[in-house]
Amino acid sequence: MMKSSPLTHLEKLEKSGQASLFPNRIKITVGCASCGIAAGAQAVLEAFAKGIKKHTLDIQLQKTGCGGMCHQEPLVEVWIPGKVRLTYGRVDKEMVQTILTAIQKDAVPEGALLKTPLGAAAGICCEDVPDSSSHSFYSKQNRVALRNCGVIDPENIKEYIARDGYQGLALALTEKTPAKVIKEVEKSGLRGRGGGGFPTGLKWKTCRSARGKQKYIICNADEGDPGAYMDRSILEGDPHAVIEGMVIAGYAVGASQGVIYVRDEYPLAIERLKIALDQARKNIILGTKVLGTDFSFDIRISRGAGAFVCGEETALIKSVEGECGEPRQKPPYPAVEGLYGCPTVINNVETLANVSAVMAGGAARFSAVGTDTSKGTKVFSLVGKVNNVGLVEVPMGITLRDIIFDIGGGIPGGKAFKAVQTGGPSGGCIPAHLIDMPVGYDELAKTGSIMGSGGLIVMDEKTCMVDVALYFLRFLEDESCGKCTPCRVGLKRMREILEDICEGRGTAKDLSLLEKLANTIKDSALCGLGRTAPNPVLSTIKYFKNEYQAHIKDKKCPAGVCRELVQYAIDKKTCIGCGACVKACPVSAISGEKKKAHTINKKKCIKCGACSEICPVGAVLT
């Protein structure tokens, strides 16, 4: 516990954090976020621990969060004191041995993907390894919200403090009035990163001036958009950044209690948050008299129970209260009447991680990056049909082409890029011809999509846009809370029409009927879920009408996805007769001699796609 003054206490923690971040011996870190663990990071960590123990090596072994290069998981970094941090990708047990053997011989382990110099005085080392700042995956990135992800041990508050953590909070509490804190956030131009893009400073100001003895700060960590995992990565890799943002928000609006509403599907994030909250309490960052001042603030975790609609503010509040997550009419906005009827600020995880950066570095530095109306950076999960799948943070205003082709390395298998889906089920599909558009809240809205929380799902020529629209409608129909009729019944009707189109029963009238229904739902649904639900359909009709027409008129699915409209066949010229498809077929519909072209019995075929998945030469055609 604290024996010295609060700020010297932080200084002490910073020193000990520096020693842990940059020890005088070799340090090995393993990326242990959920996706890293799924790729085998835990086994890699254990193999290192075993090897280090066996050979009694003087190595500091640690866990970190996600470094962003998800396509290279499990990721390992070797920190050579005073020199460089070397990154190794797709590490397996064998590579663990190679790395340890090299270190034993005082050599640099071979096969590093990239290097990052440690400090300005870093010696020249590993000249053949590309520098991370010039590497195509990182060179156009600017990591603000992700500044500590993959660098620090998320379970060690000292390492967070050593990276200027809680400095912004200390500065706010000791040198700024709440009004000045709000002014600073307003000046930074920070807008909500959860999807809506509402100015954060304005939200705080409204809550500050609202009447109420008790006020609340809620962190919305109910990251429900499919294909988006930015918030999970921040919570797993740098939980203190979010906690700091919440305490600053609490001070600014005059709240003494905070709630983190987190998805039940994120058990590791919950575990790391619990550890972080505990550490923050022990170091008087939470509790009574935060950092020795008169300000008190504490945070509790509220686990969601699996409902997409709870990402909507008023539904989320209902869920925190333990009720069914049904949204209500706004106004009154939660900033005036929120949790238990009290003024409540609801900010998203990434927004809060940015708040601590704004406070520590100042509004001017933050707003120097970005466009006129979209300041700072945005984290995107770049997934789908793209080579370098990963978590990227880019300055606002960068083009989609930069993200998909320069950072993402383009489309696998030489296939053609068709579209990119942004904004989850509330967003839309942006076609290839708009790929040079800069990324920003208003720019994306102009295309009929939205920025959303940051999922970027890349689609290639083998993705059917009608099927994608149907996918989102099914999702939304299932997630509709059922309170208002346009959403409950309207989405069902739209889904039925789309199913007809995908299954070959589409008629010429369907498109205009779909558009009419979509516009009615847009105008009349109660909450954001319903009002944005038609977006995936409207944007695909707008940009990919020819695909809809092919389904309706020609009864064909050009991408070869919609089952009722395709036939599976084996290309005789390409087939090498390996027999893999024969084994994979669950209904024994494929036959052929070894090393000779095989054939599919169309009467037996159930179009499950198992053969197409397993074929090593891509000979299965649809």
Added chain:
Amino acid sequence: MKLPRKNKVDTIIAQYKKDSGTLISLLQDIQSEFGYLPKDVLSYAGQSADIPLSKIFAVSSFYHSFSLEPRGKHTVSVCTGTACHVKNAGNLAESISRELGLDKDEGTSADGIFTLKKVRCLGCCSMAPVVKIDGDIHGGMTQVKAGKLLHHYRKDSK
């Protein structure tokens, strides 16, 4: 309700009252104890915590993570996030359903070993398509790989 079961529920309710918890947290605790929300436990809990059973049913049927049916020994969750969808998660789910002999795309196998669920995005989009068995995530799935994986779990269950 018999004693050991009743004691377990009493402990959960005592904790709920002490923490002044919400109905959702109460149901989460019951589900993690019993694997699902058994009817007798719910009606007993409703009486002791003074919550109408109708409200308990409303909340437990509103949220996806609650199950009113018993689950198999292993829960197989097929991720249906967008990244998984464009990488053919739909076909994968059907293939697992076929493998388990289910007549629907979700449910529990006749031998009680597996419960198949289609779930919302698990946030491991970089490894799409993804299947989660109990707490373990398996990425880069194909229908053939999934079949082998199930076989492995089935062997361990016997």
